Amino acid sequence: MKYLFFYSFFIFGTFSQVRAQIISTSFEGIPCPNALYFDPMDPATPHPLDNQNEQPILNWPETNQELGFNAYYSPYDQASVGLSDGDSVGITDRTTIVGDFSEGTQGYEISDCDGNYTLEFTPIDLQGVDQASIAIDVFIAPTGYEGDGVANSAQSDRLHIYVKDLEQQGQIDLLNTTGNDINDLNIEGRWLNLTADISRFNRVQLIVTARNNTAAEAFYLDRVEVQGILSDTSTKQPDPVIFPNPTRQSFTLVGSDHIDTEMALYDIFGHHVWTGHSQGVIHDVSMLQSGLYFLSIIKDKNIRTQKLIIE
Numbered sequence: 001m002k003y004l005f006f007y008s009f010f011i012f013g014t015f016s017q018v019r020a021q022i023i024s025t026s027f028e029g030i031p032c033p034n035a036l037y038f039d040p041m042d043p044a045t046p047h048p049l050d051n052q053n054e055q056p057i058l059n060w061p062e063t064n065q066e067l068g069f070n071a072y073y074s075p076y077d078q079a080s081v082g083l084s085d086g087d088s089v090g091i092t093d094r095t096t097i098v099g100d101f102s103e104g105t106q107g108y109e110i111s112d113c114d115g116n117y118t119l120e121f122t123p124i125d126l127q128g129v130d131q132a133s134i135a136i137d138v139f140i141a142p143t144g145y146e147g148d149g150v151a152n153s154a155q156s157d158r159l160h161i162y163v164k165d166l167e168q169q170g171q172i173d174l175l176n177t178t179g180n181d182i183n184d185l186n187i188e189g190r191w192l193n194l195t196a197d198i199s200r201f202n203r204v205q206l207i208v209t210a211r212n213n214t215a216a217e218a219f220y221l222d223r224v225e226v227q228g229i230l231s232d233t234s235t236k237q238p239d240p241v242i243f244p245n246p247t248r249q250s251f252t253l254v255g256s257d258h259i260d261t262e263m264a265l266y267d268i269f270g271h272h273v274w275t276g277h278s279q280g281v282i283h284d285v286s287m288l289q290s291g292l293y294f295l296s297i298i299k300d301k302n303i304r305t306q307k308l309i310i311e
Ligand SMILES: [Ca+2]
Pocket: 026, 027, 028, 101, 102, 103, 104, 105, 106, 107, 222, 223
């Protein structure tokens, strides 16, 4: 019996060394209207880019399985029209330039910003993860880019993709065209798979900053993956479960330790539509329209977000 126990432990130990996906996104399953994005804010001032009704999705919350992302705009030193003139940015399924996405049928497009577009992915916690690595696929539309990207001005195109260390404030570049004309780097017209070793970090963030100024100038992103070896999962609290999901009228939050939690429900445009409290109670959401929602579960200042579908 003693021997058998030892043997089981050994098997478990072996399995725990398997390289696994920690968190990822491929921009799939996100609403994708065939429309341009119009920024209603003043293009002369830096600001977050909010999702707009019936327009492409620019921001998306993190859920347990997937990375989220948030978009920001900042002007040139001498501000231009930015995204106020209607641009192809955000989640897209348009394949005219890329042919196919590197995974699935959707990706993220950044085109004709007339300023600086920054896409910040949600922070990645690497505690308890060994040998972590990050990967992102990028496709640069082939056309005539201008300048070397050093000046913060029109005709000075650039693309910079990097991982920021949120504890020490260092960073690792995955791609940085600054100092070069993009046309001279032989990186256009095909999917590039960019990777970096992030094993020495505890908490990082993937950031994409882009500057371009015509509709033909477009950068596409797809398949963001963080992989590593889980060294210790024992301290991680199990995630609460929404039941039933999808639901027609109501749901319950089921979990081992989620008493005294606050809950907030958001629609896909980030509008707060409902607030609730505690687990084990049946919550009526029949007054809400059918669709995809995000339930933020808040406990001890930790926020976890899960998808909830109301039918
Ligand atoms: Ca995809």
